[in-house]
């Protein structure tokens with residue numbers, strides 16, 4: 001069970017970097033990606049061996065960057081359920097609809113995957129203090145895993161980010177600052193402070209290993225389907241790291257020969273109030289222009305200038321995928337429909353991804369017999385302020401009304 005990590009390579013100019021030193025972005029300003037000796041992985045392990053390992057994301061150790069098992073920082077992350085959604089699927093006209101429910105992870109979102117691997121690797125490289133900008137869930141996850149690892153964490157998030165994530169950070173002992181601004185403002189503040197105080201900057205894609213953790217979403221869902229790809233994967237996209245991770249998982253599995261050459265069509269769902277990738281994809285552009293005045297209740301999607309936009313757009317083009325914008329009203333309606341039809345309370349971001357399925361079936365882009373996997377990136381329980389319900393309040397002697 002040894003990592004087959006060989007180094008880091010720039011996602012744009014292919015320049016190589018030593019992975020056993022602390023690295024940030026490439027000199028050209030683009031994200032670095034981990035590279036593995038896949039031939040060595042192929043001779044060391046196979047899907048049957050992996051199936052016999054514990055049900056957490058460390059079962060893919062050869063394809064992860066953490067070299068020593070002793071450096072793993074774990075809260076029990078991984079192997080989230082892949083659930084059929086037969087009633088909601090029937091309503092949308094896509095009976096083969098499935099959801100991978102990342103709300104079941106520690107800290108209630110898939111950000112736990114990136115934090116588990118990123119914090120483990122930071123500890124392995126000797127980092128003692130880290131800092132990151134966040135829209136909330138990454139802050140909660142990194143603060144929690146940093147506490148577990150005994151590292152110091154500083155988190156900066158917009159004052160509008162989901163309030164529960166503030167408590168997660170503070171209770172985990174992180175230094176939390178709220179900024180009257182958006183995540184890009186938080187990112188600039190973290191960068192200035194990291195330079196001034198020598199902190200490690202753990203911002204999305206500036207730090208090369210978070211995406212490796214998110215990659216396990218893709219590895220898991222393929223394993224859960226019996227090492228077979230679905231027709232379509234729909235991902236609620238903010239910074240796009242999860243989608244880049246899933247595309248990387250597919251590429252590595254294909255090179256390993258553990259899946260055949262067919263790729264699923266990858267679909268980006270974004271909020272109508274912040275849809276830079278949807279706009280760029282529709283225009284056939286290679287990169288996304290920053291979105292002016294971003295706003296959405298699906299706060300994880302509130303990323304106006306995603307650093308990984310180029311890679312996301314390339315993944316959409318390479319897989320005959322597409323990108324869809326969803327209004328907040330439609331995302332919340334899908335959230336409510338899923339809870340009622342299936343008993344699963346997805347996050348607003350997950351609601352946006354579900355509504356993208358409805359839209360794509362309505363336009364005919366999805367076929368009735370497509371097998372479609374939607375990523376629900378977090379639990380709806382982390383967003384109590386968007387759940388508008390109004391049950392009757394009774395006195396103890398009141399009689400319950402007869403059923404309608």
Ligand SMILES: *Cc1c(COP(=O)(O)O)cnc(C)c1O
Pocket residue numbers: 109111137138236237238239240241242243300301347349350377378
């Ligand atoms: C961060 C986040 C997203 C967006 O993730 P990216 O991989 O950065 O695009 C989506 N949903 C939730 C709940 C999030 O926390």
Ligand SMILES: [Zn+2]
Pocket residue numbers: 010011012013014015026027028029030
């Ligand atoms: Zn480069």
